[in-house]
Amino acid sequence: MFGWSKKGERSPPKAPVEDKGPPGEAEAVSKIQRLCWISGMSAIYLDPNNEEYAVFADIPERQEYERNRYNEFRAKALRVADTLTDEFYRWAAIHLIIDTCMKAADEDDARNLLKHVEVDFIREKIEAAYPQLKQPKLSTLVRPR
Secondary structure, three states: OOOOOOOOOOOOOOOOOOOOOOHHHHHHHHHHHHHHHHHHHEEEEEEEOOOOHHHHOOOOOHHHHHHHHHHHHHHHHHHHHHOOOOHHHHHHHHHHHHHHHHOOOOOHHHHHHOOOOOHHHHHHHHHHHHHHOOOOOHOOOOOOO
């Protein structure tokens, strides 16, 4: 009926993808991705422009819990990213962390991370997703009096 069991029409087994990067780095990026996902679950409750923010807006203890959880898992992701030696893996990991920062409306940290991204392809992807990060924050350009 659907062609699932027709003999002779099976696709060949997929060859395993060979990772030519430094040993363990692909796994580290995968770990960063998971940490960012967990951090992002809390981050959505921290952005006042996100509709999920209202869920805990009147519960300061819960907002503090979500902020601490966001910071804890983001910090873990940054520590793992610090161990990466391959430039492409490192900046791909930073892209994941910037995505998490933006979920929490944490533009200052995202902008600081973006300053250090040296791979043009990744920088362009980040800037396309978050054009506001291309421009400096004006309040940081003027000295307080």
